[in-house]
Amino acid sequence: MALLDWAMIGGYFVLMIVVGVWAKNRVRDSGDFFTAGGRMPWWLSGISHHMSGYSSAVFVGYAAIAYDAGFVLYVWWALGITFAMTVGSFLFAPRWPRLRQRLGIISPLEYLKIRYDLRTQQLLAWSGSLLKIFDVGAKWTAMGILLNVFAGVPMVWGILLTGGVTLIYCTIGGLWADALTDLGQFLIQFVAGIVLFVAVLGALEGLPSIWTMWGDLPEGNASVFNNEYTGLFVMVYLLINTLSYNGGTWNLAQRFIASPTGSTARRAALLSAGLYLVWPLVMFFPMWAAPLLLPGLEDTEQSYALLTTQLLPAGLVGLVLAGLFSHTMSMTGSDANAISAVVTRDILPAVTRAGRALTPRGELTVGRVSVFLFIAISMGIGLGADSFGGVIGLIIVWFGGLVGPIAIPMLLGMLPWFDRCGPTAAISSWSVGVAVFALTNFVFDDALATLAPDQVTAVSVGGPVVCALITYVLVGFLRPWNDPAARALVASLAEDAADDALARAKAAREGQDGTHA
Numbered sequence: 001m002a003l004l005d006w007a008m009i010g011g012y013f014v015l016m017i018v019v020g021v022w023a024k025n026r027v028r029d030s031g032d033f034f035t036a037g038g039r040m041p042w043w044l045s046g047i048s049h050h051m052s053g054y055s056s057a058v059f060v061g062y063a064a065i066a067y068d069a070g071f072v073l074y075v076w077w078a079l080g081i082t083f084a085m086t087v088g089s090f091l092f093a094p095r096w097p098r099l100r101q102r103l104g105i106i107s108p109l110e111y112l113k114i115r116y117d118l119r120t121q122q123l124l125a126w127s128g129s130l131l132k133i134f135d136v137g138a139k140w141t142a143m144g145i146l147l148n149v150f151a152g153v154p155m156v157w158g159i160l161l162t163g164g165v166t167l168i169y170c171t172i173g174g175l176w177a178d179a180l181t182d183l184g185q186f187l188i189q190f191v192a193g194i195v196l197f198v199a200v201l202g203a204l205e206g207l208p209s210i211w212t213m214w215g216d217l218p219e220g221n222a223s224v225f226n227n228e229y230t231g232l233f234v235m236v237y238l239l240i241n242t243l244s245y246n247g248g249t250w251n252l253a254q255r256f257i258a259s260p261t262g263s264t265a266r267r268a269a270l271l272s273a274g275l276y277l278v279w280p281l282v283m284f285f286p287m288w289a290a291p292l293l294l295p296g297l298e299d300t301e302q303s304y305a306l307l308t309t310q311l312l313p314a315g316l317v318g319l320v321l322a323g324l325f326s327h328t329m330s331m332t333g334s335d336a337n338a339i340s341a342v343v344t345r346d347i348l349p350a351v352t353r354a355g356r357a358l359t360p361r362g363e364l365t366v367g368r369v370s371v372f373l374f375i376a377i378s379m380g381i382g383l384g385a386d387s388f389g390g391v392i393g394l395i396i397v398w399f400g401g402l403v404g405p406i407a408i409p410m411l412l413g414m415l416p417w418f419d420r421c422g423p424t425a426a427i428s429s430w431s432v433g434v435a436v437f438a439l440t441n442f443v444f445d446d447a448l449a450t451l452a453p454d455q456v457t458a459v460s461v462g463g464p465v466v467c468a469l470i471t472y473v474l475v476g477f478l479r480p481w482n483d484p485a486a487r488a489l490v491a492s493l494a495e496d497a498a499d500d501a502l503a504r505a506k507a508a509r510e511g512q513d514g515t516h517a
Contacts, residue, residue: 248407422481
């Protein structure tokens with residue numbers, strides 16, 4: 001990289017820190033820090049949701065999939081998320097801000113104590129926090145790989161640089177800093193993506209290449225399904241994406257919780273769905289064209305970075321790298337904010353008396369410390385990502401396989417059709433999902449190796465979430481649960497109006513055990 005490229009990167013980092021410092025002035029208490037005080041406009045929430053939905057791992061792990069398998073990446077990932085968010089805009093997104101309106105939540109898991117019980121809330125809080133540490137660790141690894149290819153920066157320094165800047169602006173600015181930097185990062189990655197898109201067209205045959213290059217790609221790369229990414233895999237990941245992007249991934253739930261009303265959250269979800277429908281066609285095009293421009297590449301995870309360094313002049317390389325930084329820092333920063341909210345409002349009040357006595361200012365301090373620790377620990381995981389199957393292994397297998405058992409009780413618990421699924425259904429669902437994940441990945445992995453590649457991926461990733469879903473519904477049917485406060489909560493989420501009876505039920509429940517909801 002040239003000096004001009006480094007100047008672009010340096011300017012980007014300075015801008016992110018400045019935004020974090022500016023956002024600090026908008027943060028007065030834990031509500032501002034974790035949910036932007038419920039005042040985030042729908043367009044900012046939608047852009048932030050989109051930017052927080054993927055990181056530079058897309059330009060490493062998914063770039064390898066695009067090189068090896070082609071167009072199917074858009075089908076199972078982008079189209080799947082578009083469908084998931086369209087459905088979620090009516091089923092899930094509006095219910096998140098209504099939970100904040102009724103219960104004053106600042107964490108996606110706070111409502112679970114009323115909906116189920118304290119035991120269920122703690123189980124999902126602890127397991128979900130542990131899972132996100134590994135997921136975010138994969139994002140730091142991906143950024144380290146890109147920096148190594150772009151500039152020869154050792155992996156450890158690349159991870160420390162990216163994580164360090166994210167740590168600064170997230171710790172001081174909270175969700176306002178996340179969302180505002182997401183907006184700036186969206187503009188940067190938009191320009192960077194267009195620049196590389198045009199450069200790749202120039203290296204091929206111009207604009208007609210958008211339609212003509214597919215016949216020159218390796219066999220199957222122009223197909224809707226290819227390699228292990230079959231129709232079965234796409235259906236499995238459609239379920240996973242629906243659960244993850246509608247709030248099963250906690251940082252994405254935070255974007256909806258911060259919306260003023262259910263209707264604004266719906267508009268935010270639809271905006272995010274539209275961005276996932278259109279933008280990946282531009283973003284993935286260089287990855288799809290990579291086999292023509294970089295034939296015979298051994299390490300296909302480096303394809304996107306190599307295209308950038310070979311096709312773009314000084315200055316523009318730094319712009320693209322800043323765009324890649326933007327995705328990682330957007331997602332990991334929002335993850336850190338969501339995890340710290342769970343630690344502050346769900347975990348600490350349940351394990352320490354001091355956690356139950358925190359003032360809003362005290363919660364703000366604890367939240368900032370939690371952000372710092374989460375980012376630091378996840379950076380350590382990133383340095384050892386090879387032990388967990390690398391970037392793709394951590395994202396597709398670990399996160400994809402385990403997010404379902406955690407998300408199913410959270411999301412389905414908000415819907416009236418499942419209001420008789422109680423703590424037994426939730427805990428059984430989680431237990432079965434985790435057990436299936438362990439069995440398929442560590443006990444019967446040798447037996448699975450005898451199956452076709454598409455079957456292995458579908459079973460290892462889809463098995464846990466499908467079994468967890470069946471268990472949740474079946475146990476709820478066989479052992480129906482009837483709790484007036486829980487059923488009143490679920491019923492109240494159908495519209496934005498306040499519910500005084502529900503508020504009284506919440507106060508009575510808190511009075512019984514002396515903890516936060």
